[in-house]
Amino acid sequence: xxxxxxxxxxxxxxxxxxxxxxxxxxxxxxxxxxxxxxxxxxxxxxxxxxxxxxxxxxxxxxxxxxxxxxxxxxxxxxxxxxxxxxxxxxxxxxxxxxxxxxxxxxxxxxxxxxxxxxxxxxxxxxxxxxxxxxxxxxxxxxxxxxxxxxxxxxxxxxxxxxxxxxx
Amino acid sequence: xxxxxxxxxxxxxxxxxxxxxxxxxxxxxxxxxxxxxxxxxxxxxxxxxxxxxxxxxxxxxxxxxxxxxxxxxxxxxxxxxxxxxxxxxxxxxxxxxxxxxxxxxxxxxxxxxxxxxxxxxxxxxxxxxxxxxxxxxxxxxxxxxxxxxxxxxxxxxxxxxxxxxxxxxxxxxxxxxxxxxxxxxxxxxxxxxxxxxxxxxxxxxxxxxxxxxx
Numbered sequence: 288x289x290x291x292x293x294x295x296x297x298x299x300x301x302x303x304x305x306x307x308x309x310x311x312x313x314x315x316x317x318x319x320x321x322x323x324x325x326x327x328x329x330x331x332x333x334x335x336x337x338x339x340x341x342x343x344x345x346x347x348x349x350x351x352x353x354x355x356x357x358x359x360x361x362x363x364x365x366x367x368x369x370x371x372x373x374x375x376x377x378x379x380x381x382x383x384x385x386x387x388x389x390x391x392x393x394x395x396x397x398x399x400x401x402x403x404x405x406x407x408x409x410x411x412x413x414x415x416x417x418x419x420x421x422x423x424x425x426x427x428x429x430x431x432x433x434x435x436x437x438x439x440x441x442x443x444x445x446x447x448x449x450x451x452x453x454x
Numbered sequence: 455x456x457x458x459x460x461x462x463x464x465x466x467x468x469x470x471x472x473x474x475x476x477x478x479x480x481x482x483x484x485x486x487x488x489x490x491x492x493x494x495x496x497x498x499x500x501x502x503x504x505x506x507x508x509x510x511x512x513x514x515x516x517x518x519x520x521x522x523x524x525x526x527x528x529x530x531x532x533x534x535x536x537x538x539x540x541x542x543x544x545x546x547x548x549x550x551x552x553x554x555x556x557x558x559x560x561x562x563x564x565x566x567x568x569x570x571x572x573x574x575x576x577x578x579x580x581x582x583x584x585x586x587x588x589x590x591x592x593x594x595x596x597x598x599x600x601x602x603x604x605x606x607x608x609x610x611x612x613x614x615x616x617x618x619x620x621x622x623x624x625x626x627x628x629x630x631x632x633x634x635x636x637x638x639x640x641x642x643x644x645x646x647x648x649x650x651x652x653x654x655x656x657x658x659x660x661x662x663x664x665x666x667x668x
Contacts, residue, residue, distance in 0.1 A: 361471035446494035
């Protein structure tokens with residue numbers, strides 16, 4: 288494909304693609320690589336996919352799944368990768384419109400903010416988004432390690448409740 | 455196992471997966487309740503990432519530049535090739551001038567001069583029948599020196615010795631930059647520096663009795 292055609296697609300779809308990759312891989316560098324690979328494949332072809340947006344998003348999703356399948360079980364536990372699980376939330380998005388995806392995450396965030404304290408949300412973020420160890424979180428927040436466990440347990444219980452409600 | 459116990463075990467497995475056998479972890483993942491807990495955690499994690507990404511928009515311009523630099527041959531690399539081409543054209547231009555100079559000298563002298571491709575400058579045999587107006591007043595006859603991938607530092611040091619000028623290298627690049635160059639000692643220092651300045655990345659100034667590489 289011509290450079291200017293690829294640039295237009297890149298500028299139109301990059302944000303959406305990187306967001307999807309990040310939500311599946313939880314890693315900025317890996318996500319960037321995946322999106323780059325998808326566009327790099329377009330550089331080498333002369334055929335414009337019929338439904339471009341669908342093609343780009345499916346390509347990102349497939350490449351992420353491929354990467355996740357090769358992660359070992361320990362990494363799956365550590366990072367809570369769910370893409371290959373039966374009811375993986377990202378998988379469900381295959382059939383959801385961008386508006387519906389947005390609504391889904393807004394609802395989760397709203398529920399979590401309503402049911403969990405700021406400190407519980409903070410502990411969850413530190414553990415799952417920043418990848419900190421329990422001991423590090425405890426030291427940074429000036430609480431015990433047991434309290435870190437309690438916050439994470441609470442977060443898990445509340446989200447489980449939310450899932451039970453919406454099903 | 456109660457849900458709370460499972461959660462505690464799951465949290466421990468997430469913190470220290472290395473403490474468990476692969477089979478133990480796989481068995482845990484096969485438990486439907488654990489699966490749901492993992493999915494719940496992932497859901498909140500994804501929702502938070504989604505919220506963060508929405509707040510901190512990606513700079514698509516920067517990402518495009520990065521991508522184009524790595525994958526598109528005719529964006530960034532083209533300018534690099536143009537630069538290389540410009541350097542070669544510069545070399546050809548300078549070589550053309552010096553070649554013409556050699557040719558004139560040959561015509562006048564009817565004597566072959568010899569150049570050798572080496573980093574060490576090899577003097578061309580000076581003419582013994584050089585016309586009076588081309589011979590300097592000192593006893594050393596001017597030569598044509600050809601540099602083949604010599605460092606700029608080496609060339610400038612030679613120029614300095616010949617024209618009795620000091621050399622000051624203010625730019626670190628000047629020490630390592632290598633180039634092909636023919637130096638006609640018949641030319642004045644300012645003229646030679648002018649030729650060297652046609653190369654990209656080279657900026658030489660003649661200040662009183664000092665050649666300054668900026």
